[in-house]
Amino acid sequence: MQKDGNLVLYPIGNPIPEYAYWASGTYDIGDKGSLNLDLDGRLYILNATGFTSKNLTSRVYQRRGITFMLKIDWDGLLRLYSHDLSNTSRWSILWNNTNDGCAPRGFCGFNMFCVLIDQKPGCRCLPGFAEVNQGNRTSGCVRNFTVESCKNKGRNYTIREEDNTIWEDATYSVLSQTSREDCSLACLDDCNCEVAIFKDGECKKQRLPLRYGKRSSQSEDSNVVFIKVAKTTESSTDRIFPTIITHIIIIIISCLFVFSLIVVVAIFGMVNHRYCVLLYRRNSHNGNIEFMEDVAPRSNSYAELERMTDGFKEEIGRGSSDQSLPEEQVILEEWVYQCFVDGELGQLVGDEEVEAKQLERIIKVALWCILDEPSLRPSMKKVLLMLEGTVDIPTPPNPTSFISTI
Known part of the structure; x- marks a missing residue:
């Protein structure tokens, strides 16, 4: 009072x-x-x-x-x-007395300024500064780099900016009728300048330490504070975060690649298993071939094999919706492709309950991935997008056609 x-x-x-x-x-x-x-x-x-x-x-x-x-x-x-x-x-x-939690001067220590976070006051150091005692806002902040000789003329320093902050006036030099860019350069070239405040065409160089700092939301306090910091400090920080982000991206892509590869291998393994089972069932009814305890085929003489294969002629089953299952020497890829063309992918999984659209998507991706011509195969990035359903999957060509073997 x-x-x-x-x-x-x-x-x-x-x-x-x-x-x-x-x-x-x-x-x-x-x-x-x-x-x-x-x-x-x-x-x-x-x-x-x-x-x-x-x-x-x-x-x-x-x-x-x-x-x-x-x-x-x-x-x-x-x-x-x-x-x-x-x-x-x-x-x-x-x-x-006020709703502004940053109104009290001295809430933050030297070289700090008050900011409202969810309407609660907090303190931040100026760029290029670090807290003296971590978590103690009244202890203030000091430079996190060593000041070098003035002979370097700013070669190892750069300027950082903070907008709309209020400070106690500690001016030692004033430049009138100047621009924002000129004020920044003037502080960078002056080896005695650590901080400069620019407002309304006036550049005020400040002495350290600064105190009573706060972030202002009022338009009349629309100034900019230029702070001289060491280049090494900023560049090392800039290198850390991109490196971390790059590693995270690599890990995510690697996991997606492995997952997609497992899915493709599992599908072909399942298809191959179904094919072998169906072939086994067909041949089990063939009177020319005998099986032992429904486990493995019995050994046959050369004459028997020649008779069963009609003189060892290679047969390639084409398969269709109205034909029987492929013969012994059928090419698995062509059978899968023919089932895809005929819209009978259910033959590949038998009695297994599989979501039809998901199975069709995986089969289409797999048919693209096994093409003999490398230039026709999609990249792993595109494979991931197709498996996720992010992009449409075009109709794959026949893996044994002429175009895929050029």
Whole structure:
């Protein structure tokens, strides 16, 4: 409470008008003003004659059992609380001097500025600075690099920017009628310059440490702060994150590749198994070939094999919707392709319950992948997209046709 009757909040050790971050506005009532809190929760300021100069809050409660408390909280804001003694409820906030959690000057230490995160205040270091004590906002920040000789003339430094921040004025040099770009270069070329603030065509070079920093959301504080930082610090940081992201991408692609490869191998294994079973069943009814205990074929003489294969002639079954199953020497790829063309992919899986569209997608991808001509095969990236259903799969050519063997 000042001698003029004005109730003012200042940062510790700096009761200077320009550093005030809240005032009651009762600066004309004289040195006998006082702050009062009634039993009904009314907070007000009285003048020297005992009249109310200003009500900070209105009457809140008129019943008994309610306790009120006024205090300056840890974040520098003045708050009025209430508590109902008849139950175990917590203290409730009835009033505070401002809703801006970053309003109190000195909430953050040197070379830090206050920012609101979900309406709660937090502190950040300037670019190129690190906290003195991790997690202690009042300890401030210091450079995370060693300042080199002025003879280098900025060769090992670059400029980082922070927009719309407010600081205590620590100007040692002013450049008038200049541009934003010129202000940045002026600080970079000046070996004594660590920070410069540009606003309305004026460039103010600042001395370190900076204090009372906060992010501002008001348009009248639309300035830009230029901070000189070491190039090595920034470049090392820039290398870390792209490297991590690259490794993550490689791992994801590798997993998808392995998964798709397993799917293709499993499908062909299943198809081959079904083919062998069907062939076994067919031949088990053939009187020319005998089997032992339904497990393996019996050994045959050369004459028997010659008679059963009609002089060892190679037969290639074409297969269709109205033909019988392929002969012994049928080419598996052509049989799969013919089943695909005829729309009878169910022959490949027998009694297995398989989702039809998914089976068709996998068979089409597999037929593309086994083409003899490498240039016709899709890339692994495209295979993944086709298996996921992201892109359409064109109709594959016959894997044994002339075009695929050119």
